[in-house]
Amino acid sequence: MKEFLKKIVLFFFPIIFIFCGAEYILRHIPNDYSSKNNYLKQNGNEIEILILGSSHAYRGINPSYFDCTTFNAAYVSQTIDYDYFIFKKFEKELTSLETIVLTISPFTLYNQLQDGTESWRVKNYSIYYQVPKKIESHLDFELTSMRSKVNFKRFYSYYLLKRTPNLSQENGFKTFSLPQLSQNEFVKSAREASERHNYKTLKRKKQNQNYINNIVQYGKKNGIDIVFVFPPVSEDYYSLIQENQKTETRSFIGGLVKSNDHLYSVDLTTNEMFQRDHFQNADHLNKKGAEKLSSYLNEKICVN
Amino acid sequence: MLFNSIEYAFFLPIVFCLYWFVTNKNLSLQNAFIVGASYFFYGMWDWRFLSLIVFSTMVDYTIGNLLHHYKNNNIRKALLWVSILVNLGFLGVFKYYNFFVDSFVDAFSLFGTKPNVSTLKILLPVGISFYTFQTLSYTIDVYRNKLTPTKNFIAFAAFVSFFPQLVAGPIERATNLLPQFLKSRKFEHAQAVDGLRQILWGLVKKVVVADNCAHYVNIIFNNSADYNGSTLLLGAILFGFQIYCDFSGYSDIAIGTARLFGFKLMQNFAFPYFSRDIAEFWRRWHISLSTWFRDYLYIPLGGSRGSNFLKVRNVFIIFLVSGFWHGANWTFIVWGFLNALYFLPLLLLQKNRTNVSTVVAQNNWLPTGKEAIQMIITFSLVSLAWVYFRAENLLHANDILAEIGSASLFSIPQVLPRLVLVIVIVFVLIEWFGRRNQYAIESIEQVLKARPLRWAFYFLLIFFIQSLAGNQQEFIYFQF
Numbered sequence: 140m141k142e143f144l145k146k147i148v149l150f151f152f153p154i155i156f157i158f159c160g161a162e163y164i165l166r167h168i169p170n171d172y173s174s175k176n177n178y179l180k181q182n183g184n185e186i187e188i189l190i191l192g193s194s195h196a197y198r199g200i201n202p203s204y205f206d207c208t209t210f211n212a213a214y215v216s217q218t219i220d221y222d223y224f225i226f227k228k229f230e231k232e233l234t235s236l237e238t239i240v241l242t243i244s245p246f247t248l249y250n251q252l253q254d255g256t257e258s259w260r261v262k263n264y265s266i267y268y269q270v271p272k273k274i275e276s277h278l279d280f281e282l283t284s285m286r287s288k289v290n291f292k293r294f295y296s297y298y299l300l301k302r303t304p305n306l307s308q309e310n311g312f313k314t315f316s317l318p319q320l321s322q323n324e325f326v327k328s329a330r331e332a333s334e335r336h337n338y339k340t341l342k343r344k345k346q347n348q349n350y351i352n353n354i355v356q357y358g359k360k361n362g363i364d365i366v367f368v369f370p371p372v373s374e375d376y377y378s379l380i381q382e383n384q385k386t387e388t389r390s391f392i393g394g395l396v397k398s399n400d401h402l403y404s405v406d407l408t409t410n411e412m413f414q415r416d417h418f419q420n421a422d423h424l425n426k427k428g429a430e431k432l433s434s435y436l437n438e439k440i441c442v443n
Numbered sequence: 444m445l446f447n448s449i450e451y452a453f454f455l456p457i458v459f460c461l462y463w464f465v466t467n468k469n470l471s472l473q474n475a476f477i478v479g480a481s482y483f484f485y486g487m488w489d490w491r492f493l494s495l496i497v498f499s500t501m502v503d504y505t506i507g508n509l510l511h512h513y514k515n516n517n518i519r520k521a522l523l524w525v526s527i528l529v530n531l532g533f534l535g536v537f538k539y540y541n542f543f544v545d546s547f548v549d550a551f552s553l554f555g556t557k558p559n560v561s562t563l564k565i566l567l568p569v570g571i572s573f574y575t576f577q578t579l580s581y582t583i584d585v586y587r588n589k590l591t592p593t594k595n596f597i598a599f600a601a602f603v604s605f606f607p608q609l610v611a612g613p614i615e616r617a618t619n620l621l622p623q624f625l626k627s628r629k630f631e632h633a634q635a636v637d638g639l640r641q642i643l644w645g646l647v648k649k650v651v652v653a654d655n656c657a658h659y660v661n662i663i664f665n666n667s668a669d670y671n672g673s674t675l676l677l678g679a680i681l682f683g684f685q686i687y688c689d690f691s692g693y694s695d696i697a698i699g700t701a702r703l704f705g706f707k708l709m710q711n712f713a714f715p716y717f718s719r720d721i722a723e724f725w726r727r728w729h730i731s732l733s734t735w736f737r738d739y740l741y742i743p744l745g746g747s748r749g750s751n752f753l754k755v756r757n758v759f760i761i762f763l764v765s766g767f768w769h770g771a772n773w774t775f776i777v778w779g780f781l782n783a784l785y786f787l788p789l790l791l792l793q794k795n796r797t798n799v800s801t802v803v804a805q806n807n808w809l810p811t812g813k814e815a816i817q818m819i820i821t822f823s824l825v826s827l828a829w830v831y832f833r834a835e836n837l838l839h840a841n842d843i844l845a846e847i848g849s850a851s852l853f854s855i856p857q858v859l860p861r862l863v864l865v866i867v868i869v870f871v872l873i874e875w876f877g878r879r880n881q882y883a884i885e886s887i888e889q890v891l892k893a894r895p896l897r898w899a900f901y902f903l904l905i906f907f908i909q910s911l912a913g914n915q916q917e918f919i920y921f922q923f
Contacts, residue, residue, distance in 0.1 A: 140463065140630050150898065154905060276449035283449065287910035 158282060165281040165290055168297045171307050172267035175212060178309065179225075183232025186210045188440060190311070191222040192242030195370040199424040200240065202310035204433035206441040208235070211311030213242065216257040218250050223350040224270045230357070238364045238440055239354065244422075245372075245380045248347050248388050249338035256335075259284050314426040315419045326375055329421030333379035336422075348391060358401050366440060367392050369406040371413040371432060376421035405439060407432070444487040446696040447650055454484065459703055463630055470627050474601045477624075477704075481606035485569070488610075492568035495533055500603045502529050503578040507585045507592035507599075519586060526582040530575045537568055538771055570610030572768060576735055578603055581617035583739055590618055598624040607700040611693050613711040613731035620708070628705030637885070638702030640901075644884050645695030647904050651911045652870050653688035656681040659860045664833055667843050672852035675843050676826075681860075682833045683826045684867050687716065690729070695882050714878045716825075716871075717803045719817035721785040722795035724825060732768070736761050751791065758790055759783045769832070774840060778831040785824050802878050866911065 179186075188209040190200050196213035212225055222241065226233075253261055262284040264270040277283040281290060296302045307313040320328060338344075358365045369389075377385075389406075396402045407413065412435070417428030424432060444450045458480045466473040486493050506526045510519055581602075584590040593599050602621045608614075663670055663678030670678070694711035701708045711731050718724035725733055737746075744757045759780070766779020789795040803818065804810040810818065827844065834840035877883030891897045 140632075143630070143632050143635055146636075150901070154902075279449070282909070283912075286912070 161290075161294075162280055162282050164294065164298070166266060168293055169304055169306060170263070170267070171214065171313075172263040174306055175214070175311055176268050178210065178311065179212065179229045179232060182210070183229045184234045186233055187235050188238045188240060189226070189233065189236055190240045190242075191217075191226060192240075192247075192368075192370075193217050193244055194423060195244050195372070196240070196242035196368070197307075197312070198314060198419070199370050199429050199432050200242075200368075200436060201308075201312040201314070201429045201433040203308070203312070204430060205437045207237070207437075209310065211307075213311070216252055216255070216260055218252045219247050219347045219350045220251050221264055221268075221270065223354060224264070225268060226354060226357075228268065228270070236361075236363055238366060239358060240366045240368055240436065240440070241351070241354065242368045242370050243388060243392055244336070244370065245377075245384055245388060246336040246338065247351075248344050248391060249341065249384065250336070251343045251347070254343070312429070314429055315423070317419065319416075319425075320420055325373070325415075325418075325421055329373060329375035329379060332376055332420070332422045337379075337381050338384055351391075351395070355395055355399060355402060359399060362401070364401050364403065364440075366436075367396065367402065367404045368436065369404070369408045371407045371410055371417070371424060371428065372422045373415070373418055374409050377409050403439075405436070407435075444484050446693065446700075447646060450487065454480075455700065455703075462704060471595075471597055473628075474595075474597045474624055477601040477606075478597060478604055481601070481604040481609055484606040485604065485609055488569045492571075495537075495568055495571065496574060496604055496609075497600075499530060499533065499574065499578050500600045502526060503582050503603070504593075504596055504599045506582050508594065510582065510585045511592045523582060523586045527579065530579050534571060534575050537571055573612045573614055574603055574609060576614045576732075577617075580614070580735065580739065581621070584617055590621075593621060593625065595625060605701070605706070607697040607704075607706075608708055611690070611697070612729075613694055613697065613709050614735055615708060615731065616735075620706070623706050630705065634702050634705070638699040640884060640887070641695045641699030641702065641882050643699075643901060643904055644882050645692040645697075645699060646908055648688035648692030648695065648870075650692075650908050652866055653685045653692060654912065655860075655863045655866055656685035656688070659858060659863055660685050660833070663858060664843075667839065667846070670846070670857055671854050672847045672849050673854055674856040674858050676847050676852060677856050677858065679826045679830050679833075679843070679847070681863065681867070683716070683822070683829050684870075686829065686832070687712070688870070698882075710881050713881075714802070714874055714883075716822055717818055717875065717878055718821050719798045719803055719814055720789055720794070720821055721782065721824060722789050723798040724821055725782070725786070726799070732765070736765055740764060747790065747795075754790055755787065758786055762786065773837055774831045774834055777837060777840070778828050781828040781831065785828070805879075862911075 185208050187207040188202075188205060190196050190202070190209065190211040190213055192213040194213070194215040194217075197211060197215060197217070200211055200213070202209035202211050213222075226239070252258060252264075259278065262278040262281065265279050266281065293304075297304065305316075355365060357363070369392075392404055396404045412431065413424070413428055417424055417431060419425040419428075444454060458476075462473060462476060462480075466476040482493055482496075485496065503526055506522050510522050513519055513522070581590070581592075581599075585592045598621065601624050602615075602617065605615075605620070660678055660682045663674060664682070667675060667678075691712035698708045698711070709731055711729060713727040713730065715724050715727035718727055741757055741761045744760060745753050746757060747754050762779040762783035763776055764779070766775040766777070766782075769775040769778075786795065789797075803814050827847075830843050830847075831837070831840045834843060874883045877885065880886050887897060887900065891900055
């Protein structure tokens with residue numbers, strides 16, 4: 140037995156050493172999650188408007204156009220459960236908070252990050268935001284949650300080529316740096332996005348409603364306004380979203396706004412203000428669109 | 444808890460150390476520890492379903508002893524039926540209730556009426572088909588006086604719940620596994636090393652081959668209407684490798700883990716894709732289930748004795764039941780039916796036992812031309828049947844097979860996963876050279892005699908597991 144254990148230790152020691160070393164190195168590559176977490180930790184007490192939501196908010200609302208101190212804590216594929224966790228984590232730091240901008244996308248009531256094809260992103264919240272993990276442990280590690288090829292590319296680019304990753308702005312916003320799509324590609328993006336965003340199950344609906352209710356209650360208790368923003372999306376995309384999904388979402392948010400004085404709703408879903416040249420793809424604004432939306436929200440929230 | 448999870452990487456060494464260093468002085472304590480560890484392992488999925496295992500254990504333990512106590516045949520038969528009804532009752536409710544209700548409603552709707560029978564929202568307890576069959580084998584063997592029932596409840600509970608094979612087999616016979624719980628185990632270095640090696644190979648099969656194949660199989664099968672015949676055929680072939688590596692990988696990890704604890708489980712797969720006919724395939728595929736059906740269903744029905752009609756009937760019964768065992772869906776039943784059809788000519792021509800005792804090219808490096816053709820035909824038949832196994836429903840499977848049978852079979856595949864094809868080819872080569880063993884790399888010590896070389900090989904496999912890992916998928920057979 141001793142011989143066996145000796146061999147086991149000898150065999151696994153280099154593996155564990157390499158694993159831990161690689162994990163340490165990968166975690167020290169700057170990324171949006173760690174920088175957002177650090178910003179909120181260090182500057183949370185200055186933030187007056189906090190933006191939460193998915194890429195619709197991340198790519199669409201630029202805090203630079205706000206007259207109040209604003210931070211965009213939204214991110215790609217971030218679902219309402221993680222909006223809530225982030226908000227809860229920093230509630231003590233957010234001492235100047237006056238308004239929460241919560242984007243309500245067609246999938247907000249139905250999806251959670253852990254269920255979809257983007258579930259690997261869960262690791263970013265558990266590693267960098269220390270959000271309690273909800274699914275398998277392999278998503279607690281960079282090494283086991285990503286393909287080695289991707290990790291190697293990140294390592295090579297940052298440590299060997301000394302390239303800094305293309306991160307969000309300090310205020311949390313990031314626009315696209317991609318060329319405009321052709322009409323065909325635009326329509327295709329509408330189809331693909333709507334397939335992802337049309338709900339397949341209602342199992343998360345109640346939980347997601349509770350997350351929104353919790354944020355609403357917190358706002359009520361602490362005198363914080365909550366602005367629900369239905370972000371602009373193209374008709375190509377919106378027409379492919381299931382009707383009951385649209386109606387249910389509107390009716391749930393409408394019901395909340397009706398019965399609470401500190402809640403507001405801004406519905407820009409297919410607003411004519413936003414034309415084809417404001418969109419990067421069927422459901423995301425480009426730089427120009429983000430500028431327009433942000434200025435509009437600034438008018439509504441900070442100026443008036 | 445999955446075998447290929449971080450949790451298991453912590454669970455296994457902790458249980459191993461406590462097993463050999465803390466509880467090793469007392470056999471009952473060691474068995475009780477196995478029961479506790481196994482319940483914990485299973486409870487990580489859903490604690491509620493542990494009650495089913497505990498209940499099943501108590502029922503079969505009690506019935507086993509009562510069977511021994513009573514000599515009256517009628518009482519013994521009644522006791523056996525109680526065990527069968529309890530075990531199959533669980534299986535029926537949890538696995539087949541909704542299927543029967545849906546089929547009943549569908550059948551009536553053909554006549555224009557729709558009975559109002561509601562289905563239940565039932566979760567399928569992981570591994571229920573496996574441990575149910577394992578405990579059933581105990582009572583049936585006791586009933587047949589092949590086995591003396593144990594008075595040791597803890598040992599019996601350990602036999603039923605032994606975590607390496609609890610959720611996806613191998614489905615052990617009480618005659619093989621139970622006695623191993625009744626005598627003290629001694630740590631054997633060679634056996635433990637071999638166990639670790641088999642675990643490693645199982646992980647390679649699951650993580651590198653099966654999960655990578657799964658990615659493309661899902662794409663092809665989920666969008667089958669968009670693909671031509673050659674792509675769909677590729678999907679069917681990749682699924683063949685996915686299901687083999689997924690399930691036999693699980694079995695390897697299970698058998699290897701058991702060896703670490705001093706237990707010897709039965710071989711569950713013996714290189715089935717190197718079979719020369721369908722009968723040989725079924726002797727090499729999911730051996731623990733095939734032999735279970737052979738011993739407890741086929742032979743009691745008369746087996747291959749009697750008239751041709753009886754032989755054919757028995758073959759169809761066993762394959763249809765086997766299909767149904769896999770799941771409450773018509774696709775599995777058709778899959779079983781197809782395999783019965785494949786098997787039938789061999790049975791009627793009395794060629795079903797042609798390739799019993801040897802592996803293909805037993806004493807040669809390469810197969811003969813005839814053997815190669817036989818293997819290709821067998822593999823093709825099996826792959827086409829897998830389409831039913833993987834498809835969502837019969838219509839889906841029929842559409843795929845129709846497209847495979849069309850002229851588009853000769854067009855260039857629309858999906859060409861080069862890396863996965865390389866992985867599959869390398870894997871097949873390793874399996875080919877290791878086909879005389881229990882698992883492909885069992886005799887690596889004879890090939891790589893120097894330890895540094897062997898370790899380098901193991902490190903390489905671990906590197907592949909880490910670097911070529913596909914998206915983590917659940918083991919397919921958990922759903923059965």
